[in-house]
Amino acid sequence: MPLTLLKYGLRCSYPSRPFLPDEREAKSTYDVVVIGGGGHGLAIAYYLAQDHGIRDVAVIERGYLGGGNTARNTAIIRANYLTPEGVAFYRESMELWRDLSNVLDINLMYSERGHLTLAHTDAAIRTMRWRAEVNKHLGVESEFVGLDDLATLCPELNLSRSVRFPILAALYHPTGATARHDAVAWGYARAAANRGVHILQETEVTGIVREGGRVIAVETNRGRIGCGRAVQAVAGTSVQVGAMAGLRLPIQPYPLQACVSVPVKPVLDPIVVSGSLHVYIWQSQRGELVMGGATDPYPLHGTRATLDFKESLTMHILELFPFLAEARLMRQWAGVTDMTADFAPIMGLTPLANYFVDAGWGTWGFKATPVAGKRMAECIATGRQPDILKPFHLERFRDFRLLGEKGAASVGH
Amino acid sequence: MLLIHCPWCGPRDEIEFKYGGEAHITRPTEPDALSDTEWADYLFMRTNAKGLHRERWVHSAGCRRWFNVARDTVTNEIFASYKMGEKPPVEGGS
Numbered sequence: 001m002p003l004t005l006l007k008y009g010l011r012c013s014y015p016s017r018p019f020l021p022d023e024r025e026a027k028s029t030y031d032v033v034v035i036g037g038g039g040h041g042l043a044i045a046y047y048l049a050q051d052h053g054i055r056d057v058a059v060i061e062r063g064y065l066g067g068g069n070t071a072r073n074t075a076i077i078r079a080n081y082l083t084p085e086g087v088a089f090y091r092e093s094m095e096l097w098r099d100l101s102n103v104l105d106i107n108l109m110y111s112e113r114g115h116l117t118l119a120h121t122d123a124a125i126r127t128m129r130w131r132a133e134v135n136k137h138l139g140v141e142s143e144f145v146g147l148d149d150l151a152t153l154c155p156e157l158n159l160s161r162s163v164r165f166p167i168l169a170a171l172y173h174p175t176g177a178t179a180r181h182d183a184v185a186w187g188y189a190r191a192a193a194n195r196g197v198h199i200l201q202e203t204e205v206t207g208i209v210r211e212g213g214r215v216i217a218v219e220t221n222r223g224r225i226g227c228g229r230a231v232q233a234v235a236g237t238s239v240q241v242g243a244m245a246g247l248r249l250p251i252q253p254y255p256l257q258a259c260v261s262v263p264v265k266p267v268l269d270p271i272v273v274s275g276s277l278h279v280y281i282w283q284s285q286r287g288e289l290v291m292g293g294a295t296d297p298y299p300l301h302g303t304r305a306t307l308d309f310k311e312s313l314t315m316h317i318l319e320l321f322p323f324l325a326e327a328r329l330m331r332q333w334a335g336v337t338d339m340t341a342d343f344a345p346i347m348g349l350t351p352l353a354n355y356f357v358d359a360g361w362g363t364w365g366f367k368a369t370p371v372a373g374k375r376m377a378e379c380i381a382t383g384r385q386p387d388i389l390k391p392f393h394l395e396r397f398r399d400f401r402l403l404g405e406k407g408a409a410s411v412g413h
Numbered sequence: 414m415l416l417i418h419c420p421w422c423g424p425r426d427e428i429e430f431k432y433g434g435e436a437h438i439t440r441p442t443e444p445d446a447l448s449d450t451e452w453a454d455y456l457f458m459r460t461n462a463k464g465l466h467r468e469r470w471v472h473s474a475g476c477r478r479w480f481n482v483a484r485d486t487v488t489n490e491i492f493a494s495y496k497m498g499e500k501p502p503v504e505g506g507s
Contacts, residue, residue, distance in 0.1 A: 239461040250457035253486070298432035301463045301487045308414060308428065341457045398453045 004105070019186065021193050026200050029226030030058040032380060033218055034233065035205050035241060037061025038070040039181070039366065040358050041233035042188035042199075043373020044380070049195035051374065052381035057197045059189075060220060062204040066185025069235040072303075072335030073366040074258050074292045075181045076271055076282065078115050080135050080142045080173040082127070082408035085391035086344060087138045089371060092388065094140075094175060096370035104187035108179045109285055114270040115176020116154060118320075120165040124276060127407045128171040135173075145172045154270050156321060163319050165277060176271050178282060184369055208244040208355075215245060215355045229380055231356040233372075236301075236336035238359035245355050249346065250397050251338045254295040255302065256363050257309045259332040261324070263287030268321075275409065277316040289327065291317060295337060295363065303334040337362045344403035347376060347392040348385045356380050357394065363409065418494040419472045420480050433469035435459045436481045437501070462486055467501050 032048060034041045037059045048054040061067075077097055079090035101108045119125045128144055135142030147159055150170050159167055193199055200222070207219035208230070217226045234241045242249045264287050271282040278294035293313040296306075310332070318325055339362045340346060346360035358376050361368070371388075378386045385393060391403055415427035441447055441455055460466070466486045471479045483492040483503040493502045 240463060248458055249461075250459070252459055252461055298468070299461070299466070299486055300489065302489070304489075306414065397457045398450050400449070400453065 020190055020199070023201065024198055026058065026198065026203070026222055026225060028224075029217075029228075030198070031056035031228040032058075033225060033227040033230045034059045035218065035230065036068075036233040036235075037065045037185075037189070037199060037201065038068050038233065038235065039066060039185045039188065039369040040070075040235075040361070040372050040376075041231075042066075042185055042192055043369050044231060044233060044358065044376045045197045045199075046188045046192040046195070047374045047377035048381060049192055049197055051377060054377075054381055055196035057192070058200055058225065059192070059197060060200045060203040060205060060218070060225070062202070064201050065189050065199065066182055069335045069337070069361070069365060070181055070185045070369075072256075072258070072333055073181060073363075074280065074282075074290050075178050075366055076115070076280065077110075077177040077179060077367040078173055078271075079140045079175070079367075080115065080117070080131055080171060080408065082131050082134065082405055083344070083391075083403050084134060084138060085403055086405050086408065087134055087140055089388055089392070090367060091138060091140050092375075093368050093371035094177075096374065097177065097179065097367075100179075100184075100187070100370060104191050106183055106187035106190070108183050108187065110177060110179040111285070112175050112177040113282065114153065115173040116150070116270050116272050117171040117173070118167050118272065118274040118276070119169045119171070120167060120274065120276040122168075125169055128169065131171055131408060141174045143172045143174075145170050154268075154272060156268055156323070157272065158320055158322055165319070167320075178271065178284070180285075181366055184366075188369075188373070205241060205244065208241075210246065210352065213351075214353050229354040229356070231358060231376060231380055233358040233376075235338055235359070235361050235365055238338050238357070242357065242359065245350070245352060247350055247352070247355075247357065247394075249357070249359055249394070250341050251346075251360050253299045253301050253336045254339050255300050255304075255334045256292065256295045256337045257305050257332065257334040258290070258292035259305075259310065259313070259329050260284070260288040260290050261327045262330045264289070264327060267323075272320065274316070274320065277319065279313060279316045279320065281317060281321070288330065289324070295339070296334075301336055303336065305332040305334050339363075341397065342402035343405040343409055345372075345392055346394050347372065348379050348389045348394070349383075350394060364405075415489060415491065417470060417482065417491065419475060419478075420494055420496050421476045421478055422472060425472070425475060429472060429474040430470045431473045433471055433479065436467040436469045465492070465503065467503075
């Protein structure tokens with residue numbers, strides 16, 4: 001990759017070649033049909049082709065590639081979760097992220113900034129000490145830090161005691177990172193397409209055809225597509241697509257709003273999160289301050305933005321960073337998140353023999369894109385639930401083995 | 414912002430209320446007779462309606478009473494508010 005730009009610069013014609021190969025005619029049947037062309041679906045397709053030699057794969061996407069929650073998330077990557085099962089899973093994702101730009105031959109602008117989760121209450125301090133110990137035990141860099149360290153790590157932060165919710169301490173995760181979310185979808189799409197995967201955009205699934213406990217085809221607006229196996233990775237509409245296959249998923253739709261400021265000079269290096277204040281903020285390489293807060297208080301299948309959200313968000317941002325008072329907001333949006341009862345995702349096998357699910361990604365899906373793709377591909381190729389995915393099985397609800405991850409959520413709920 | 418009609422206080426701003434989940438889910442009268450699957454269904458499974466949804470709200474910054482609302486989860490249109498124990502005045506949906 002390092003020479004790609006040089007070679008490109010010396011070419012006589014621009015652009016040298018289209019980013020994605022031309023879309024091909026849909027075949028009448030595929031070995032694997034992936035429903036959903038976001039980061040997760042495209043990663044599943046890539047690892048099926050790359051790791052397991054399964055190239056007879058179609059990714060079908062209702063809109064355009066990465067146009068759903070892949071484009072709407074705020075691109076924070078971390079592994080400092082609360083449950084051992086969650087930490088082990090996200091740690092593997094971090095390992096994949098580090099080399100992903102080279103693997104996919106695209107600049108993902110992956111940058112490890114450090115990630116600070118602020119504590120404003122004794123209860124938060126208790127959870128952070130707990131998280132730090134679980135993290136360290138499982139080999140994830142994570143430290144509980146006091147105010148002196150915090151002042152060094154993020155001098156911009158307002159550590160004054162005379163605010164409504166003074167900062168008491170923080171959980172520091174040095175390897176916390178960000179990446180360019182669109183490029184993740186594009187990189188996986190190109191790498192998958194180069195390995196023979198068909199990517200069918202503007203193709204909406206309207207039904208799933210079953211026969212004797214198996215899925216045999218998906219109905220789309222472009223006709224019926226037969227399949228040997230199928231997997232859904234459709235954040236925001238998991239329940240509706242799952243219902244087409246007769247599945248019931250314990251998921252509720254809550255919009256999560258976010259916004260960015262106009263670009264400013266570099267002012268903030270780490271990613272700063274406060275669950276108590278319902279705020280997270282980091283500065284992108286373009287200079288925009290990316291900000292998000294809490295999920296909306298009631299379910300909605302819509303992506304409207306509200307004034308109450310921005311009032312609450314900006315009030316709390318100014319408490320942490322008073323110097324941003326003059327910053328103007330540039331853009332706002334929302335995405336519908338799939339919230340599960342235990343704040344952990346649902347992955348793997350389903351009661352249908354050849355149908356797989358990658359859902360329940362709530363407000364934590366982007367960081368898991370590589371590992372979810374890799375392990376879901378393994379699950380589909382082998383027909384067995386990989387060990388690392390076993391705790392995330394759909395049946396954990398029936399078995400009352402929930403994975404309480406709420407204490408590690410960055411987003412207020 | 415939603416304008417929610419409290420059956421006791423009339424129309425008030427959304428910020429005075431708290432959402433309380435799907436309505437008309439009855440606690441099983443004989444929990445011991447339920448299988449694990451049935452109990453898990455009662456605890457975790459909700460309809461996730463895309464359209465008409467009947468849900469509980471509490472007027473937490475007002476009269477502090479619970480009531481039901483029939484709302485569209487796509488357009489946010491509120492069709493009706495009705496008291497606990499009353500039959501839903503709006504038919505259809507899930």
